[in-house]
Amino acid sequence: MRFFLLTLLGLTLVGRPAFAADGDLGVTVLGTGHAVFGDQVWPYQLLRLQEPGKAATYAQWFPPRQPGVSPTMMLTRPYDGISWTGEAVDAKWAARGNGIHPDDSEPHYHAGSSSIAYALAPPDSIAAEAFYYLFHDFGVLAVFGRFYAGGDIQNDRDDMHAGMRFLAQAPGVDRSRIGIHGGSWGGFEALYAAVDAPAESRPRVGVALFPLSDFAREVDYLFNVLPSRVTDPTRLGQYATFFEPYLRRVFATTGGPPGGPGTDYGRWTREHLASTLSVPFLVLHEDWDTLVPVEQTQTLAALAGPRVTPLYFQHWDPVDWNSRDLSHGPLVSTYWSVVETVSLGHLLTDLGRPTQFLIVPFTEVTLATWLWDVRVLQWIGSDVRAVAPLLRELMDPRVFLFEPSTGKVVGGADWVTAVVNALWGTQYTAAQLRDVLAVGLPP
Structure with a gap:
């Protein structure tokens, strides 16, 4: 009966504000549903979050089931395809289906632009990703960056900020026990979301997996460091193809490569992060990462001190960069279950209730x-x-x-x-x- 009433209430809210907006953040419930695992049910809401002058942000919200207030996790989801927003861009990509498609939803798409991967993520799949938090009766907010929809890195940062604004007002959230988690591009989103978070919902703890933390150095890595490591022209071509969509999004915000006329990387470097990050983060990174070099985490940790705890997955033999594939490294693949164990252990022990x-x-x-x-x-x-x-x-x-x-x-x-x-x-x-x-x- 409890879940029936929750679902009925959700249906009456579809298309209307979920609750009073906090200042100028508009919150609209676009749909509701429930995920079932075994004999347990987790109701969820599909949200549009709107800040004035910014593109809409979309999120999936699992309200805490316990009475009172509960620990809550925010998950950054940069690549997940969603089809329930009502926006034409989401309908277009959902109709294309899973696979590799032209990255033609801007920014600055042209005939020579690379294609990108797309995968539709139905609401139940997000519940599966959040299962261990839901199992412990946490609230969970998944915020979608929608990489396929174009935008730029400022838009990604705005999306995560809207998510943190939502947690500052959402009922049932223990705002002293908010965590954040993201990997790779989602790791960038997690770090910068923590920097931008309102004081009312600043995370207590974060985990970032092999995150891009410094955009100026990443561009330097692609233009200068990689050619000094990789001599195989075929492999260098693979890098250029892979990173072309990312560079377009970076340059759409910063104006171009560092040092160019009118470019501005002031809010996109490790110095910016280290001077503004107050949330303690566990950061996991492998030393054979060819997408985001481990030096990103090493230098950020050196500047941020105890606020960044790096866990390195390390090799004891030398690397041949010409033979390495484009990935975050073979060890994080081999030890992916370890990545999950230490990340969840870190977050759950910090955020969990004292007696559960x-x-x-x-x-x-x-x-x-x-x-x-x-x-x-x-x-x-x-x-x-x-x-x-x-x-x-x-x-x-x-x-x-x-x-x-x-x-x-x-x-x-x-x-x-x-x-x-x-x-x-x-x-x-x-x-x-x-x-x-x-x-x-x-x-």
Whole structure:
């Protein structure tokens, strides 16, 4: 009955303001629905967020189900295709279907422009992406950047700002427990959203995966650094084709390459981020990333200090840049379940309620294999300082590790203690290991 009433209420709100606007932010519910997982139901609303003088922003909102106020996550979704906005551009791309299509919705499209990938993301798929937050009764706001719709990097930044403005007024949100998460282009959106967030909804914690943080240096990387690393003309052509749509969006905001007449990168550099970022971020990055070089995170972390905690996925052998494909790196692909485990562990332990059980997914063999790599990296002197506090979070008394493929559930403290003792040759109790990890990894 509760969910029937929520759905009925949502239907009466379609096309009308969801609730009183905060200042000049207009909020309109364009549709409602519910996602079902097992025997649980999560109602959602499809929103248009409108700030004066800016293009409309679109978001999917899962209100918290608990009475009172609840922790809330904002997810940046730069590439997801949505078909429910009523805008012609979304209808055009949805009709094209999943695949590679001409990037012809501006900015500055021309006959030689590269094509881009498109994938429609129905509302239920967003629920699946948000499952572990919903499972813990968080509110979740997915904000769509709609890369395929054209725009520029300022428009992306505006979209994320509108999302943060929404969380500043949305009912049921514990505004002291807001988190933000995004990867790659969505990592840029997460970092800059945190910088621009209103004081009322400034995130408490963020996670950014291999984010583009400095646009001036990224352009320099493409024009100057890559040609010094990659000598294969075919591979250089692949880079040029891939990045052409991104450069058009960057130049549409900044005016052109850095140093050119009338260009302005003042709000798009690591210096800008480091001087304005007050939200603590965990940033994950691989040293063989060919799309966003790891130097972006290294230099941002050096400037931002304790506000940016970098976790590096590192190789111990040299790289042949001519043979590397265009990706965020082979290790983040191999260890993707580890990326999810440490990211969710970090966010859930910080934002979760003090007495609730926290279920963190893991793949046992993969996580143990990664920790063996960490042990080797520690032995050869690589920077693995971020690992100890992340393991300590997985030892939080509230945390249970869950392996979806087998259904195995184990206390986080028990599992971490057993694996560290096996790999480091120690004999710690869980309590002893938590004390050790407060300082660093075992020697």
